[in-house]
Amino acid sequence: MTADPFHLAWFTSFNSPAWRSAWGGETGTEWMTGEYFVDMARSLERAGFDFMMFEDSTMVSEALGGTSEMDLKHGLHSPKMDPLPLLPLLAAATKHMGFIATASTSFYPPFILARTMATLDHLTRGRIGWNVVTSSEDIAGKNYGMDSLPEHDERYDRADEFVDVVEQLWDSWEPGAIVMNQETGHYADHTKVHPINFEGKYHKVRGPLNMPAGPQGHPVLCQAGGSPRGREFSSAHANAIVTALPTVDKMKAYRADIRERAARQGRNPDDIKVMYLVQPIIGETEAEARAKFHQIYGMDDPMQIEQTLGVISAVTEIDFFQFPLDEEMPEGVTTNGHQSILDDFIQRNRGKTLRESLSERARLGPELVGTAESVADQMDSMMEEVGGDGFLIRAETGLSHNRRYIDEISSGLAPVLRRRGLIRSSYDHALFKDNLLAF
Secondary structure (H helix, E strand, C coil), X not given: CCCCCCEEEEEEECECCCCCCCCCXXXXXXXXXXXXXXXXXXXXXXXXXXXXXXXXXXCCCCCCCCCCHHXXXXXXXXXXXXXXXXXXXXXXXXXXXXXXXXEECCCCCHHHXXXXXXXXXXXXXXXXXXXXXXXCCHHHHXXXXXXXCCCHHHHXXXXXXXXXXXXXXXCCECXXXXXXXXXXXXXXXXXXXXXXXXXXXXXXXXXXXXXXXCCCCCCEEEECCCCHHHHHHHHXXXXXXXXXXXXXXXXXXXXXXXXXXXXXXXXXXXXXXXXEEECCEECCCXXXXXXXXXXXXXXCCHHHHHHHHXXXXXHHXXXXXXXXXXXXXXXXXXXXXXXXXXXXXXXXXXXXXXXXXXXXXXXXXXXXXXXXXXXXXXXXXXXXXXXXXXXXXXXXXCCCCCHHHHHHHHHHHHHXXXXXXXXXXXXXXXXXXXXXXXX
């Protein structure tokens, strides 16, 4: 069984890698210079990755236990640096792959976001993307003068309008507006630069943007909508969608739903690449891989339990310390945070204790464990059944996000996938979006 070629990308954050692992080295401080991620980008481009995606948040979470202790102890959401300035460094160190950074429609003004992304698109010669998030943590909103964030679905209503404004700003300079006519002295033709005079329910922007759009025009848009409202937003705007689903059946159903929604909104479903989060665990033997899997996800380490509880508490804004580890999660828990993450966690783990549930929560996606050859078999089979579009590799921040794991993927797994024709062997276009949409 051989699937059609699929995309391979990496999901990460601009924060500390696995500094306490045996292979952490000096990465606990080195990451702040960006050098760790520059090395990472070079390795991934050699391996044929399409892009790196950087999630982001601007909070020091107090969701677990009501204080910042767990968040800062494990470096979960802080310290975390802004990934936007990192992208030009990564692009300068590579030649082809794309780089996506997160920016929130709840916190950025549309004009500044449009200008920043257009600037980055120029600086990288057309190799950036924007991960569109609405944010879900009230504690982050307080950093921007908000007592609380708007209700979940309203955040997406605002985001729909926000993206509309930003795209109009990118289009406010017509192609050919820069003429550089030495005879007349005109650098730009004012008849090809237009105010947008946007006035909506949430935003009011005159425009035009005070610079032309970058080489891509509209950079790649990425999103991670899981709720019904989030899926509607993603299918309307995204070129790439990030999702974490535990089984092939759910992966297949999610992609079918996104494609149906996209077609209903007048889009070509093939213009949306659904990327599934996974963490392949590679060993030279199956037994070695299984031992590594247990070390990462076995929850024998109390600090791993704290870390996993800290992550899910922060994204759902629910203090998981209130639930006994050796009892099942109660029904009826609600949140204004990430609804789809909470709902999936509860539904997936019915009949299990919270302690038993944490391993799957940390893993997020389907289990991929074995030698490079056997994991390639599993990925091939999975994509053949799902129908596309690719995998987004992630590493467990506390234990496996280190240079050793990156090399296991880029020098171990990726060459096997390439020999089978499952991932790209070349970058045939200059622009990130064109490579992403090539298959």
